[in-house]
Amino acid sequence: MEQSTAKRRGFNFKQTLKNILRSESISLVLAFVVIVAVFSILNKNYFTSRNLISVLTSASLTGLITVGEALLLIGNHMDLSVGSTAAFSGVMAALLLQQGLPAGVTILTVVAAGAVLGAVIAFCVTQLKMSSFIATVAMQSIMRGFAFIISNGEGVLITNSTFLKMGNFKFFGLSFLTFPIFFMLLVFVLFGIILKRTRFGREIYIVGGNPVAARLAGISIKFTTYMLFIIMNVLTAIGGMILAARMNTGQPQACVGLEFDGITAAILGGVSNQGGVGSIFGAFLGLAILQGFNNGLIMLNVQSFWQNVAKGALLLLALTFDYIRQKNRQKAK
Amino acid sequence: MSEYLRFEKICMEFPGVKALDDMSFGVNKGEIVAFLGENGAGKSTLLKILNGDYRHTSGKIFIDDKEVEFHSPNEAIKAGISVIYQERQLAPYLSVAENIFMGNPITRGGFINFKELNARAQAIIDEFGLPIRPETPVRRISVAYQQMVEIMKAYNRKADIICFDEPTAPLTDAEITILFNIIRKLKSEGKAIIYVSHRMKEIFELTDRVVVFKDGKLMGVKETSQTSEPELIKMMVGRDIGDVFNTLPRNDKIGDVVLELNNVSTEYVHDINLQVRAGEIVGFSGLAGAGRTETARAIFGADPLTAGSMTLEGKPYHPKSPRQAMDAGVALCPEDRKLEGLSLILTVRENTSQAILGDLCRMGFVNFHKEREFTAQSIKDFNVKTPSMEQKVINLSGGNQQKVVLARWMAMNPKLIIFDEPTKGIDVGAKSEIYHMICEAAKRGVAVIMISSELTEVIGISDRILVMKDGYITADIPRAEATEPKILSYAMLDKKKNQEEVAG
Numbered sequence: 001m002e003q004s005t006a007k008r009r010g011f012n013f014k015q016t017l018k019n020i021l022r023s024e025s026i027s028l029v030l031a032f033v034v035i036v037a038v039f040s041i042l043n044k045n046y047f048t049s050r051n052l053i054s055v056l057t058s059a060s061l062t063g064l065i066t067v068g069e070a071l072l073l074i075g076n077h078m079d080l081s082v083g084s085t086a087a088f089s090g091v092m093a094a095l096l097l098q099q100g101l102p103a104g105v106t107i108l109t110v111v112a113a114g115a116v117l118g119a120v121i122a123f124c125v126t127q128l129k130m131s132s133f134i135a136t137v138a139m140q141s142i143m144r145g146f147a148f149i150i151s152n153g154e155g156v157l158i159t160n161s162t163f164l165k166m167g168n169f170k171f172f173g174l175s176f177l178t179f180p181i182f183f184m185l186l187v188f189v190l191f192g193i194i195l196k197r198t199r200f201g202r203e204i205y206i207v208g209g210n211p212v213a214a215r216l217a218g219i220s221i222k223f224t225t226y227m228l229f230i231i232m233n234v235l236t237a238i239g240g241m242i243l244a245a246r247m248n249t250g251q252p253q254a255c256v257g258l259e260f261d262g263i264t265a266a267i268l269g270g271v272s273n274q275g276g277v278g279s280i281f282g283a284f285l286g287l288a289i290l291q292g293f294n295n296g297l298i299m300l301n302v303q304s305f306w307q308n309v310a311k312g313a314l315l316l317l318a319l320t321f322d323y324i325r326q327k328n329r330q331k332a333k
Numbered sequence: 334m335s336e337y338l339r340f341e342k343i344c345m346e347f348p349g350v351k352a353l354d355d356m357s358f359g360v361n362k363g364e365i366v367a368f369l370g371e372n373g374a375g376k377s378t379l380l381k382i383l384n385g386d387y388r389h390t391s392g393k394i395f396i397d398d399k400e401v402e403f404h405s406p407n408e409a410i411k412a413g414i415s416v417i418y419q420e421r422q423l424a425p426y427l428s429v430a431e432n433i434f435m436g437n438p439i440t441r442g443g444f445i446n447f448k449e450l451n452a453r454a455q456a457i458i459d460e461f462g463l464p465i466r467p468e469t470p471v472r473r474i475s476v477a478y479q480q481m482v483e484i485m486k487a488y489n490r491k492a493d494i495i496c497f498d499e500p501t502a503p504l505t506d507a508e509i510t511i512l513f514n515i516i517r518k519l520k521s522e523g524k525a526i527i528y529v530s531h532r533m534k535e536i537f538e539l540t541d542r543v544v545v546f547k548d549g550k551l552m553g554v555k556e557t558s559q560t561s562e563p564e565l566i567k568m569m570v571g572r573d574i575g576d577v578f579n580t581l582p583r584n585d586k587i588g589d590v591v592l593e594l595n596n597v598s599t600e601y602v603h604d605i606n607l608q609v610r611a612g613e614i615v616g617f618s619g620l621a622g623a624g625r626t627e628t629a630r631a632i633f634g635a636d637p638l639t640a641g642s643m644t645l646e647g648k649p650y651h652p653k654s655p656r657q658a659m660d661a662g663v664a665l666c667p668e669d670r671k672l673e674g675l676s677l678i679l680t681v682r683e684n685t686s687q688a689i690l691g692d693l694c695r696m697g698f699v700n701f702h703k704e705r706e707f708t709a710q711s712i713k714d715f716n717v718k719t720p721s722m723e724q725k726v727i728n729l730s731g732g733n734q735q736k737v738v739l740a741r742w743m744a745m746n747p748k749l750i751i752f753d754e755p756t757k758g759i760d761v762g763a764k765s766e767i768y769h770m771i772c773e774a775a776k777r778g779v780a781v782i783m784i785s786s787e788l789t790e791v792i793g794i795s796d797r798i799l800v801m802k803d804g805y806i807t808a809d810i811p812r813a814e815a816t817e818p819k820i821l822s823y824a825m826l827d828k829k830k831n832q833e834e835v836a837g
Binding site: 197198199200202205206209210212213214215216217218219220276277 | 633635654655656658672674678679687688690691697699
């Protein structure tokens with residue numbers, strides 16, 4: 001009897017070790033370390049605190065999008081309109097401020113607009129039964145168009161100093177804890193907890209993993225889908241305003257391809273594009289890899305066209321890993 | 334070794350289930366062989382092995398004394414095998430001719446030669462003697478003719494082995510006559526034909542030999558002319574788990590009416606009247622597609638009622654969604670637990686706690702301590718065999734997956750619980766455990782509806798058996814009077830006329 005328990009414990013220990021080695025987070029951390037090491041060797045200025053701040057700042061907007069897309073992907077959806085929506089939100093905020101609205105009212109109005117937009121997409125997906133892919137491609141064109149229409153195609157200057165704090169406020173005067181960086185980290189932690197620890201989070205997994213079972217288990221797929229798109233578009237609206245505050249202008253042509261970066265980061269981080277699988281922590285690691293890689297290419301003065309090629313290749317690589325993981329899940333025994 | 338198509342010692346194992354066990358038999362050219370067996374007996378699995386959809390675990394297949402092995406449906410088609418499924422695999426917006434020549438269109442210089450295509454299609458249609466035109470889009474012709482197009486497609490591919498998987502289910506009597514003439518024509522041309530059907534009448538009318546399946550085993554091969562309906566039914570139902578039912582913890586205290594349906598109709602079922610009492614197990618019997626699952630879906634709020642009313646414990650009960658049904662105390666263990674019941678990629682813990690997650694939450698946050706405690710208790714109570722509660726459900730055997738579903742629903746203390754095919758694809762040992770759990774539920778005063786295609790199971794467990802056919806309830810039989818032939822006759826025999834009178 002004793003022997004058998006000991007044996008089982010030994011087996012468990014080995015299994016645990018195996019699980020750690022096989023765990024996706026570890027391999028992602030390793031990939032990140034390798035990327036940092038390679039670029040540090042290639043360029044002395046890569047592994048410096050100044051560059052870290054620049055990476056974190058440029059990641060601040062992509063990070064918000066990554067969280068939203070990760071949640072959507074786990075729920076078996078995606079939103080391809082966020083780049084346009086972010087630009088629209090920045091322009092809208094800038095115009096409202098020009099009309100003399102106070103910063104607080106402006107921010108709330110733009111956030112509300114984002115929520116409405118998310119609800120519209122969710123309506124198309126749940127009631128009109130469109131695929132989220134098509135519905136959000138349409139929305140991408142619409143929102144980009146409106147961004148140009150309301151701004152007459154030109155950047156709108158922002159002078160409201162309270163609003164500009166969204167871009168440059170430093171917590172405790174620390175230059176690596178600006179508002180954009182702080183807010184991104186806060187969103188990661190907040191949604192990490194929501195996804196893992198709340199009933200709503202659990203229901204996202206169930207809806208994304210098997211919608212038929214979810215419905216027969218009494219979960220409202222409609223509610224979950226509405227919430228997912230509203231969260232995505234509220235985060236986008238805030239992200240767009242933060243970017244506008246950083247740039248002092250609302251630019252209608254900003255953020256092209258933003259959704260692409262968010263989706264790439266999430267899938268790199270182990271979120272499945274088939275729904276039901278993934279974590280916010282993984283998505284964070286995916287974001288770190290993507291941003292570390294992008295920044296490295298910039299530091300090496302790689303032509304920006306090649307950066308596009310590299311980003312696309314990274315997404316293909318991420319999807320390939322996702323496919324391999326799926327196959328492993330199916331035959332896992 | 335003389336038969337054209339031969340199966341030798343075919344075994345097929347899915348995780349936890351032996352779907353086929355040591356199957357050996359053959360089919361001659363110019364012969365029609367029927368596959369007969371209850372749902373889940375292994376007929377479809379064997380067809381799927383033959384057409385390259387599944388790979389068998391062991392055993393050999395010979396065609397014309399040469400061993401063959403198919404890795405994909407395409408290879409099987411090339412080897413001259415065509416399987417005609419109930420769900421037709423046609424392109425609805427393409428013409429009859431284009432569908433017949435699907436995969437090998439007649440081209441000239443890379444372009445499809447429509448004139449030649451239509452002429453050749455017309456020739457085949459004439460050969461079959463059908464009144465359809467090659468230019469008509471397939472979606473415009475009736476279901477029966479669509480099936481004919483499917484057959485002509487197989488014929489045009491020069492298939493030597495043609496399998497029909499329950500082809501007559503959607504057809505009217507006149508259409509069946511046309512189909513049978515065509516099958517006989519194929520037979521006279523020397524094709525080897527496999528015919529899967531539940532319908533005894535057709536088997537005796539059409540086939541030369543009958544292969545009887547039960548629980549993945551071959552029960553025997555009979556010359557159709559030298560057997561009888563009762564003999565085949567006896568072979569089909571077999572007798573090997575009878576003892577299981579004698580030791581079940583039966584409930585003898587039947588309480589008040591819990592659920593009542595009055596003249597309920599939905600899109601799929603008609604004029605359903607029934608009562609289920611507390612502590613009572615009501616079995617639903619009938620063939621696949623008879624409307625049993627659809628009745629359950631109506632009770633569970635998954636399909637809207639078109640007429641009639643329901644009451645639960647005497648109060649009006651009209652659930653608009655499964656959520657409302659659950660809140661009223663009704664639970665459903667769906668038929669296909671992998672597709673409808675479980676989230677396979679989630680863990681045992683996440684699946685078990687799903688129905689009562691609300692109770693395990695405080696202000697929306699899951700209390701993990703409580704959740705683990707609850708899951709551990711459930712694993713113990715329902716004897717789920719899993720290495721840990723963090724195991725993904727996809728890795729459990731069928732029986733243990735079903736126990737997870739059961740544990741989940743029993744946790745919400747339902748007033749009424751519906752089991753749809755609770756032992757489908759589960760091995761005998763786990764089956765008897767699940768029977769115990771169902772009876773335990775009844776003993777606790779839960780009203781139970783059990784849908785099952787296994788007659789031994791329905792008779793062994795239910796206090797009362799409702800038989801359904803074509804969307805109507807055709808019989809209400811107390812256990813004491815239930816016999817397998819009696820149930821089968823209500824489930825299979827044509828009583829269309831009687832029902833039309835009732836409905837009209």
